[in-house]
Amino acid sequence: MPELSSVFSLVNYAFVLFFGIVAALYLADIGFCDHKRVYVLTLFFFGIAQLLFYLIMGESVLYKCYPFLIHIPLIALIFLRFHRNLSISAISVLSAYLLCTPRKWFGTFVAFFFDRNPVVSNIASIIITIPLLVLVIRFVSPYIIRLKYESRTTLLLFFLLPLVYYVLEYTFTVYTDLLYTGGAVVIDFMDSFLVVSFFILSVLSLKFSSEKNKAERENILLTTAATQAQKEIAQLSASQQQAAIYRHDLRHHMNFIQSCLDQNNPKEATSYIHEICTNLEHSSVIRYCVNESVNLIVSSYANQAAVNHIPMQISITATEFSRFQITDLCSLFANALENALHACQQMNPQSQRYISLKVYEKNTQLCIQIKNSYEQPVVFADDIPISRSVNHGIGVQSMISVVEKYHGVYGFFADHGEFRFQASM
Structure with a gap:
């Protein structure tokens, strides 16, 4: 049974690595179809490094060295090889780490009904890996990718929150067991962290929403103003064009009126003058x-x-x-x-x-x-x-x-x- 547990534990580590690398790359807008070679080589070399470390140093040391063995090199790869912003590179890797949490929880939840059997926990975690990865790629990555268009404040927010969680997770569960032995002090601290994070997110979300609504209102005003400006220009152009036509034809009008008067036909001259005046009134801006x-x-x-x-x-x-x-x-x-x-x-x-x-x-x-x-x-x-x-x-x-x-x-x-x-x- 211990050997079986070790085998499934090793397989689970392989699936964790696969999930983390693929999720991080997709969150950094590095799709598999366009970078197949990079995916294969990255999974291969990181996998070899993890396997050797596991066999030589053991599971406990591997778990503690994971940030230096996997996470930091993966951030460097995204930053240097794909020229992504350093904040985006870190956010994608840290977010991928956070998204591993539901996977781990699912295994723990299933194992709870089997007397907390570690083999069951590993099997459940392995099974949920692919469906969870598909959900991350389809529904989460499009929004993380958009962060490259956001302000530095937004990037800082999305960087700090997963970073703080990452540090606390390793501090309280990997390098120490304070989360399980620290008692009320640690538990209250985690509760406080969640509450403070919630209020920070709420305030910033309301601020961003207000700024967005203001920008949308200003955009409406600018769009409407541009439309009205086009109408003004069109009306002025039409008036000026009509005035130019009348100025150009003024000599012809005068000749026609003179001809009517010479032929002793004042009614036709008067009617013609009235028609010209009416057209001029219609073309003028009152x-x-x-x-x-x-x-x-x-x-x-x-x-x-x-x-x-x-x-x-x-x-x-x-x-x-x-x-x-x-x-x-x-x-x-x-x-x-x-x-x-x-x-x-x-x-x-x-x-x-x-x-x-x-x-x-x-x-x-x-x-x-x-x-x-x-x-x-x-x-x-x-x-x-x-x-x-x-x-x-x-x-x-x-x-x-x-x-x-x-x-x-x-x-x-x-x-x-x-x-x-x-x-x-």
Whole structure:
């Protein structure tokens, strides 16, 4: 029986080595298909070294020398041969070591039902090796691989936690047996370590989540601002092109009018002049606001409303916009007016459609009120209108982000066929 136990113990060590090396390489983004030769040679030479050490020095010495015999050389291999970041190299090896823990626990758990037989423990650990490795490669490695794109703070966190566990594991179970003989002091220390680690992870996770949400909001603003800038450029380009055409054709217009007058045909000349004036009015940007960018956005949507036969009332008495970024103002007004325009376009009959924009200053605050008629039911979630249509709903998020950026307040209301957006910032 002792010989059988030694055989299975040696086989188990071979499976531990296989699991650790393969898991570490995959966690470092070194796949088997692209590096078959490296896998074979690494497993062979590390296996030979482990076997010789086991036969010459014994299992106990091998276990204590494992960091210097396997772990540190494996980190050096990943760092020097595959040119991975040193932090990534260490994280991949330490994480692979941590992931060996469930494998060991499974063997201990199964052996518990067989009077803690070490042979059963080794056999169970061997059996679970391949399924656990597949789970690690498929579900864990993709996330560890992404660490190379993360900040130094994130890398430090993922490095320190497995490193501390690694040091404690070897200190309390390999080089000493304090975990089993240290009593309450060691047990309380391990409990404290787990609690502190949990709170550190929680705080950092919340911090990273907050930064991510902030970045996403800023990205929404930038995307919306870029879209509105394209619309502004397109409108200016169209206006300038039309003006250039009229300047170029001015001589022809004047000649035609002169010809009408020479032929004593004033009605046709008057009609032609009226047509030119109408076209010029349609191509001009009406001034609603002292701020050029805001005026351009409002004018653009006023023109769209006119084309769609939607009455639009505009009153902008506010004059102080210097404390706001132009991209934020354009994003706010453009999204609000676009939503209002979209709601009116869905209405039938058309006679009930309208949009109202009012912007004024009160107690040094910029106050905005946009009202429009609607027909389709408005769905709210936490007092925020939502849309289940694809590519819709981002505009509302962008509007909220702008108002919150300037520590303002906002509100969305819908009743009796009228939708209102109000903001003060």
